[in-house]
Amino acid sequence: MHDNHCPNCGSRDVIQRMVKDRLRAADPGGHTFEVDLQLPVWNCKACKLCWQGQEAVAAMEAAYQNAVGKSSPSRTARVT
Numbered sequence: 001m002h003d004n005h006c007p008n009c010g011s012r013d014v015i016q017r018m019v020k021d022r023l024r025a026a027d028p029g030g031h032t033f034e035v036d037l038q039l040p041v042w043n044c045k046a047c048k049l050c051w052q053g054q055e056a057v058a059a060m061e062a063a064y065q066n067a068v069g070k071s072s073p074s075r076t077a078r079v080t
């Protein structure tokens with residue numbers, strides 16, 4: 001998806017990069033845990049804004065599902 005643009009200034013001069021992040025989530029049983037993951041974020045060269053797009057949401061959900069395991073593949077991830 002290269003049709004991304006900056007939500008702040010509208011510039012299309014944006015780059016995507018990976019940052020290390022830590023996700024805090026709770027499994028279906030209510031037990032909270034943390035997951036280290038690589039998160040794709042967008043960076044605007046015009047105004048220096050940094051934001052997360054749908055790719056980041058997908059990456060977080062994938063990391064969550066991977067951490068929780070295969071016990072409830074149809075359950076929607078609840079990221080806190």
Ligand SMILES: [Zn+2]
Nearest residue numbers: 006009044047
């Ligand atoms: Zn911008």
